[in-house]
Amino acid sequence: xxxxxLLTLQNVSKVFGPVTVINDVTVSVYPGRVQVLLGENGAxxxxxxxxxxxxxxxxxxxxxxxxxxxxxxxxxxxEAVGIATIHQELNLVPTMSIAENVMLGRMPxxxxxxxxxxxxxxxxxxxxxxxLDIDVDVLVGDLxxxxxxxxxxxxxxxxxxxxxxxxxxxxxxxxxxxENLFAVMADLRQRGVGMLFISHHLDEIAEVGDTVTVLRDGxxxxxxxxxxxxxxxxxxxxxxxxxxxxPRLSENLGQAAEVLTVDNLTSAGSFRDISFTIKAGEVLGxxxxxxxxxxxxxxxxxxxxxxxSGTVAVRGQILPKxxxxxxxxxxxxxxxxxxxxxxxxxxxxxxxxxxxxxxxxTAKLGMVDFAGQRSRASAxxxxxxxxxxxxxxxxxxxxxxxxxxAVFGRWIIAASTVLLLDEPTRGVDVGAKVEIYELMxxxxxxxxxxxxxxxxxxxxxxxxxxxxxxxxGRLAGELSSAEATQDAVMTLAARxxxxxHEQR
Amino acid sequence: xxxxxxxxxxxxxDYKKFLANNGALVGLVxxxxxxxxxxxxxxxxxxxxxxxxQVSTVAVLAFGMTFVIxxxxxxxxxxxxxxxxAMSSGWMFAxxxxxxxxxxVGGLVVGxxxxxxxxxxxxxxxxxxxxxxxxxxxxxxxxxLVISDGRPIKTAPEVSxxxxxxxxxPMPIVIxxxxxxxASFLLNRTxxxxxxxxxxxxxxxxxxxxxxxxxxxxxxxxLAGLFxxxxxxxxxxxxxxxxxxxxxGYELDAIAAVVIGGASLSGGLGRIxxxxxxxxxxxxxxxxxxxxxxxxxxxxxxxxxxxxxxxxIDVLRRKTRNS
Numbered sequence: 001x002x003x004x005x006l007l008t009l010q011n012v013s014k015v016f017g018p019v020t021v022i023n024d025v026t027v028s029v030y031p032g033r034v035q036v037l038l039g040e041n042g043a044x045x046x047x048x049x050x051x052x053x054x055x056x057x058x059x060x061x062x063x064x065x066x067x068x069x070x071x072x073x074x075x076x077x078x079e080a081v082g083i084a085t086i087h088q089e090l091n092l093v094p095t096m097s098i099a100e101n102v103m104l105g106r107m108p109x110x111x112x113x114x115x116x117x118x119x120x121x122x123x124x125x126x127x128x129x130x131x132l133d134i135d136v137d138v139l140v141g142d143l144x145x146x147x148x149x150x151x152x153x154x155x156x157x158x159x160x161x162x163x164x165x166x167x168x169x170x171x172x173x174x175x176x177x178x179e180n181l182f183a184v185m186a187d188l189r190q191r192g193v194g195m196l197f198i199s200h201h202l203d204e205i206a207e208v209g210d211t212v213t214v215l216r217d218g219x220x221x222x223x224x225x226x227x228x229x230x231x232x233x234x235x236x237x238x239x240x241x242x243x244x245x246x247p248r249l250s251e252n253l254g255q256a257a258e259v260l261t262v263d264n265l266t267s268a269g270s271f272r273d274i275s276f277t278i279k280a281g282e283v284l285g286x287x288x289x290x291x292x293x294x295x296x297x298x299x300x301x302x303x304x305x306x307x308x309s310g311t312v313a314v315r316g317q318i319l320p321k322x323x324x325x326x327x328x329x330x331x332x333x334x335x336x337x338x339x340x341x342x343x344x345x346x347x348x349x350x351x352x353x354x355x356x357x358x359x360x361x362t363a364k365l366g367m368v369d370f371a372g373q374r375s376r377a378s379a380x381x382x383x384x385x386x387x388x389x390x391x392x393x394x395x396x397x398x399x400x401x402x403x404x405x406a407v408f409g410r411w412i413i414a415a416s417t418v419l420l421l422d423e424p425t426r427g428v429d430v431g432a433k434v435e436i437y438e439l440m441x442x443x444x445x446x447x448x449x450x451x452x453x454x455x456x457x458x459x460x461x462x463x464x465x466x467x468x469x470x471x472x473g474r475l476a477g478e479l480s481s482a483e484a485t486q487d488a489v490m491t492l493a494a495r496x497x498x499x500x501h502e503q504r
Numbered sequence: 505x506x507x508x509x510x511x512x513x514x515x516x517x518d519y520k521k522f523l524a525n526n527g528a529l530v531g532l533v534x535x536x537x538x539x540x541x542x543x544x545x546x547x548x549x550x551x552x553x554x555x556x557x558q559v560s561t562v563a564v565l566a567f568g569m570t571f572v573i574x575x576x577x578x579x580x581x582x583x584x585x586x587x588x589x590a591m592s593s594g595w596m597f598a599x600x601x602x603x604x605x606x607x608x609v610g611g612l613v614v615g616x617x618x619x620x621x622x623x624x625x626x627x628x629x630x631x632x633x634x635x636x637x638x639x640x641x642x643x644x645x646x647x648x649l650v651i652s653d654g655r656p657i658k659t660a661p662e663v664s665x666x667x668x669x670x671x672x673x674p675m676p677i678v679i680x681x682x683x684x685x686x687a688s689f690l691l692n693r694t695x696x697x698x699x700x701x702x703x704x705x706x707x708x709x710x711x712x713x714x715x716x717x718x719x720x721x722x723x724x725x726x727l728a729g730l731f732x733x734x735x736x737x738x739x740x741x742x743x744x745x746x747x748x749x750x751x752x753g754y755e756l757d758a759i760a761a762v763v764i765g766g767a768s769l770s771g772g773l774g775r776i777x778x779x780x781x782x783x784x785x786x787x788x789x790x791x792x793x794x795x796x797x798x799x800x801x802x803x804x805x806x807x808x809x810x811x812x813x814x815x816x817i818d819v820l821r822r823k824t825r826n827s
Contacts, residue, residue, distance in 0.1 A: 302712070304711070304712055324711065324712065324714050325714050325716070328714040334712055336712055341706070341708060341709075342706075342708045342709055342712055343709055343712070344706065344709055345701075345702050345705030345706040345709050345710065345772065346705070346706065347705050347772050347773065348701060348702065348705050348772065352698070352701070352702070356702055356709075356710060356713035356714070356715060357713045357714050359695050359698060359699065359702075359715065360695050360699075360714075360715075363694075363695045366694050366695055366696070367693050367694055367695070368693060368694065368695055368697075368698050410713065
């Protein structure tokens with residue numbers, strides 16, 4: 001590597017109060033190369049990229065751009081030297097058009113008024129940089145996540161970004177959308193853009209990356225080629241080997257009773273004629289593209305949304321439509337897709353968050369059973385190894401994995417026997433992922449039934465006993481765990497689906 | 505970013521933390537000390553009782569408002585609902601000839617009903633609480649004028665009793681204490697109270713956990729209406745009559761008291777004790793400025809600045825705590 005890096009963080013450290021979050025780390029981004037930043041949640045990745053983006057300043061060490069030491073006192077300074085960050089939470093205004101978003105802050109004007117023609121033209125030119133040809137008058141909020149991301153990348157490039165920091169861009173994308181993104185990245189690589197890529201999907205690293213910088217607890221662990229095996233990467237990242245990424249222990253289902261029976265469930269506009277059953281001890285995975293109706297199906301079963309026709313029954317007892325209360329009483333627990341938006345009250349304590357589902361059922365004369373609640377929550381937190389300072393800490397301060405365990409914990413306290421999991425490990429690091437999988441094993445070993453929707457194919461393949469594939473609101477097929485492969489699933493999920501459907 | 509080291513647990517009372525969490529209380533104490541030094545009229549029995557009576561109306565309104573704000577909403581109608589309740593009670597007694605105690609209860613029922621309508625419009629009609637209660641602000645005041653034809657109505661002796669004395673202690677102060685205890689119990693101890701925090705913090709998460717969010721919202725507004733009615737009757741009791749323009753603009757005092765008391769307008773946060781302190785801050789400032797002969801014009805300026813200051817400090821405090 002004789003080429004001069006575009007950007008180097010040289011021996012940087014960062015301290016917050018008594019905690020050293022980054023200790024003497026060096027990482028470089030080279031033109032036309034993809035540098036992968038790998039580490040568990042809390043390893044210091046976000047702090048590091050915030051230093052690159054001018055949000056934080058290193059306490060020691062320095063930042064070198066094009067061979068010259070610079071200071072980046074704010075995000076503007078970082079933009080000025082060509083560094084752009086594509087965050088997980090996109091910085092777009094959903095109620096404005098694509099053109100307005102791309103040109104936000106630098107609207108072309110004529111006589112002090114917005115020049116709409118120039119606006120569209122320049123926005124189109126920006127989108128053309130990554131070969132994106134869409135109507136620039138469409139509202140950003142009407143686009144899928146994948147396209148929004150591309151719009152943001154185009155926006156960054158059009159303000160002359162040479163260094164792109166991609167913070168978990170694939171977390172919310174389907175396999176196909178991810179491939180689109182990778183094609184754009186390959187194109188940018190050709191044009192000499194340097195990229196820093198963060199992802200929890202180990203299989204993506206070899207596909208898109210060149211070199212990998214591994215962090216653990218804020219320390220630089222090593223730099224390895226992207227072709228390094230996944231097992232080796234995990235070992236570097238976690239500091240120990242993880243035997244098995246998907247430790248599914250299937251139960252013998254021969255005599256098992258049917259627990260959840262979904263019959264001809266239809267919700268106009270979302271899904272149609274969905275029928276399946278899950279037995280005690282079984283994990284049923286639902287694969288499909290984003291927009292295939294998987295989340296809508298899970299929400300309907302959980303009672304969160306009403307449906308048009310069909311029935312949901314737990315142990316033969318038919319549940320009323322759209323009643324979360326009845327679903328919970330029948331033993332259903334729902335771990336929603338969006339942990340922060342739908343799963344947790346972030347400012348409330350771990351204790352409270354664990355207790356919401358049982359707040360009313362454990363009360364005496366309308367008064368909260370504080371002591372009982374606390375002891376139940378403590379026991380579950382201990383059992384699930386939720387890492388926290390105290391049980392009264394706001395749950396928003398915990399890592400993604402620990403937050404997710406708390407959502408599970410709520411249903412364990414409620415003694416739920418049918419768990420509906422929607423993207424159960426999104427934004428969760430490898431170590432915590434395995435803990436969640438082991439928890440799924442424990443639940444099924446105790447006779448529970450699990451319905452899992454996931455966009456991560458390896459997870460679906462690795463953890464399901466049986467897989468249903470949804471396409472465009474219908475069941476496209478069923479695969480046993482033995483016959484399921486990525487290709488088999490994708491063929492069912494994507495057949496006949498045209499581009500426009502897929503992006504929604 | 506998760507931290508890797510645990511902070512060492514501290515022993516004894518953590519003064520710093522106490523000060524940070526009770527900024528309004530500290531402000532109130534400082535304020536009282538300053539007034540004690542500035543004027544001999546402040547720390548006198550009659551003046552303190554006067555403050556107590558003044559604060560009772562604001563605080564009782566603000567307790568109801570606390571439920572709403574904790575649950576993530578706002579209630580602009582409490583002043584009008586207070587007036588409507590008192591006026592209805594007066595009408596029931598003077599025109600409909602109901603027994604006094606029944607007229608009193610009737611007034612409370614009217615307030616709660618107005619609240620239920622707010623709640624239904626918000627939870628089931630999907631109107632933002634700001635809009636639903638803005639409408640009720642106008643409707644309730646209008647009905648008050650319709651019932652009274654714009655003139656005061658004499659209220660029942662039972663209502664006047666609320667404005668009188670219990671031995672040496674003015675009844676409004678007794679009612680204030682009871683209302684504070686009841687509201688605090690409701691918010692801290694009961695399922696419905698704890699649910700309000702969850703709804704205000706994240707309504708969708710609360711719903712998916714099986715909490716009856718809509719019913720909770722209706723209850724919250726009903727309570728705000730009930731407390732508003734109580735405040736309206738307290739006001740009427742002091743004057744032995746219901747006034748058509750009573751409590752106009754009091755909703756803003758109530759909101760200010762809740763916010764000074766440390767609640768967050770985005771919901772999920774707030775305490776009855778904080779609200780009581782917030783109400784005291786407002787009333788003591790007014791009282792002090794009166795004693796110091798500051799004109800009511802300037803009082804408004806000062807009150808406005810205090811609200812901005814209190815909330816500004818609170819925002820700063822939260823920012824430093826979170827980073």
